[in-house]
Amino acid sequence: MNSPVDILKRYWGFDTFRTQQLEIIESVLNDKDTIALLPTGGGKSICYQIPALIKEGICVVVSPLIALINDQINSLDAKGIKAFHIPAGSSQDEVVRIFDNLKFGNYKFLYLSPERIQSKFIQEKIKQLPISFFAIDEAHCISEWGHDFRPSYAELSILKELKNDTPIIALTATATKKVLVDIDSTLQLKEPILFKKSFYKPNLSYRILKSEDKLYRLKEIFTKIKSPAIVYVSSRKKTVEISNFLNANGFKSASYHAGLSAIEKEVAYKGWMTNRTPIMVATNAFGMGIDRPDVKVVIHYNIPSSIENYVQEAGRAGRNSDNSYAITLTNESDIKLTLNLFESSQPTLKEIKFTHAKLYQYYQIAKGELVETGFDFNILEFCNVYNLPTRKVFNILQILNNFGIIELNHFSQKKSTLQFLIHHNQLNSYKSANGKKIKFIDTLLRMYGGLFEQEVQINEFTIGKLVGITSTRVIDILNELHIDQIINYKKSSKNSTLYFLHPREDDLTINRSSKKITQLLSYKHEKIKNLIQFIENDTVCRSVQLLSYFGEENPKVCNTCDVCLRKEKIIDVSSQILNLIKERTEISSREICQILNYKERDILIHLRKLLAEEKIKVTNYNTYLLV
Incomplete structure (x- = not known):
């Protein structure tokens, strides 16, 4: 049997492990339930990938983001290691084929989202697999006290029911003591071994810079630093504004946020990775799975949402161990605005009850009634009807979702579709009369099959790239064709789907969870207080403050902040x-x-x-x- 060092050398090209990696690997090889708390860039994936290559059977990896899953699979594929995931929209027959391939095709990894594991069909298929162990990536998502809580993660106790004797490794980059306790209890771990690497990063210099003119500061920084960088901002609009400002001043940058299409995200990411646009201006959507070792500086143009987020985002600088910088630009107005926004967006228990009752009223659901079908939900329309503040309602919906009172699927975006309404001959006549649209229509027909028989999903951005126009212009032309009754065009919808998980009982439903909800609201206030205290405290070493927050004893002074x-x-x-x-x-x-x-x-x-x-x-x- 190959040793962990042999596997490391063969597939990763390294001769030695980083601190604690080998100990974690040996724990998994010894079939121990394991929790690995390694800071961002600490090499978490190797801790489950190497034992999976040594042990018999398939490692099932639970990961929160499709993009992260794809990155991991592509990375393994490049090393000649066989891994699978179940693509969205796979039919039951396709899933059966995938599991047959897993059993008989010498595959070592199956990557699943936590939502996929809730499927009874998938659960039955997992029972039939020879599984070496489960790996739970980004395990802090388990805890409602964590900074990225995902309700589906809280249901992962099912893994011990499916395979009671199969060990589990839970991996995360940021977790307080409270979150670690939740990981242990939720996954029902048996005497888990905890590996906790220090968050101390001797090569990373934390700087909180007070500045009334942040744009000027950005110019100063990027005039001195020519290496790859990330600038985190608080809104989608700001990603574009700051990127445009940097480009106008001779710096090469791109913007990235959750509202971009998959193709637009890929273009921005590739531009950054290849140094065509070495500065990425992004919201925190540019997060998990970002693995570039030579990032020299991470700048927070706006105050981050929590210390956990700050540490994770700042930790994307200096993974190659070169001297690097985590810079936060702030001023008194920033701090006041952050506190005001927090206070105005955080609900009381009374407001949660009120909004919950209005949701039932909005869909005309009677008391005692349970409707099992989903409802198309647009938060702006709902808030306009009842004159409610959008930010606060968004937070209320998250709380109701996290406590299993409703289910709100933010990822139910319906893609654009089109279908031709006329025959080929009629279309040729239309093209003759509208010569400027010939290239556009011919491109559609080349790109997509079956347009005359049924509605077909399309991507306006891809069409625009092939025709040589913007996606906005593509939408305009499609709307013109729709008005001319040449096609039936349905533009993508970004509405969510809302499910009620309980019969309508109004306050009674909330009262069952009121104690925990109150604790959560108090905890959120504590987190923002800790964050502002960190930013304003200019007497204690930044590194010491961060290490103390995560419970490290006798933290070292960094001498570089x-x-x-x-x-x-x-x-x-x-x-x-x-x-x-x-x-x-x-x-x-x-x-x-x-x-x-x-x-x-x-x-x-x-x-x-x-x-x-x-x-x-x-x-x-x-x-x-x-x-």
Whole structure:
């Protein structure tokens, strides 16, 4: 049998493991339930991939994002390792074929989303597989106290029911003690071994920079730093605005957010990875699975949503162990705005009950009635009907979803479809009369089959690329063809689908979970308070603050953050002033400013400090002497 080091060398080209990787691998090889808490860039995937290659059977990996699953499978495929996932929309026959291939095709990995595992059919198929162990990636999603809670993750206790003696490894980059307890209890782990690597990153310098002109600061930073970078912003609109600003100032950047199509995301990501656009301006949608070792700087243009998110996003810098920077640009207005937005968007228990009752009323559901079909839901329309604040309602819906009161499927986006309504001969006549649309129509016919027989899903962005026009112009032309009754065009819908999981009982439904909901609301207030405290605390080393938050004892001072550098500067300037006075015996502040390469304001601050400490004294002629 190959050893872990042999596998590492053969497939990854490394001779040695990073800290704790080998110990985690050995724990899995010894069939122990394992929790691995490794910071971003700590090499979590190797911890389950190597034991899976050594052990008999198939490793089932639970992962939250399709993009992350695809990246992992492509990476394994490039190494000649066989892995499968079940594509969205697969029929039952296709799923049966996939599981047959898994059993008889020498596959080592099956990647599944947590939602897929809730399918009874999939569960039966898992029972029939020879499974080596389960790997739960991004395991913090299990806990409602975590920063990325996913209700489907909370149902993963089913794994022990399906395969009671099969070990589990849970992996995450950020988890507090409370979250670790939830991971253990939810997965029903048996005497799990916890591996917890320090979050201390000696090569990553945390900087909180106060600036009233953040755009100017961005220019300053990217004039000095020419390496790959990520700029995190708070909204989709800002990704475009900041990217346009950087491009107008001679920097190459792209924007990335959740509203982009899959193709647009891929184009932006490839541009960043190939250095065509080395600066990525993004919302936190640019997150899990981003694996580029040479990112030099991560900038938070806006205050992040939590310390957990901050650590995970900042940790995308310096994975190659080179010196790197995590910079947050902020000012007093920013902090006030963050607190105001938080307060205005966080609901009370009373508001949760009110909105919950209005949802039933909106769909005219009577008391005691349970409707099992889903409802098309548009949050803006709902809020307009009842004059409710959208941000607050969004948070209420998340809480109701997380506590199993409703199910809100945000990923039910319906793709655009079209079908031709006329025959080929009639279409030729239309093309003759509308010459400017010939190329467009012919492109549609080449790209998609069956357009005359049925509705076919289309992608406006892809059509635009082939025709050489924007996706907005594609939509305009399709609408014109629709109005002319040449096609039936249905534009994509981004509405969610809402399911009620309980009969209508109004307050009674909420009351069953009111204690936990109240605790959650309190916990959210605590998290924002911790975040603001971290940003405003300029007396304690940034690294020490972060390590203490995650429960590390005796954390090291980093000596590279803005707090540490400011302390060093104070000590350095003071000692230089003392040496200068000693050398000259008597000297004025003007002379000190001329000799020392510091701002006059800083020198005056240090002179006052030395006077207060009675290390120097001032004469009647405003000159300084040693005491």
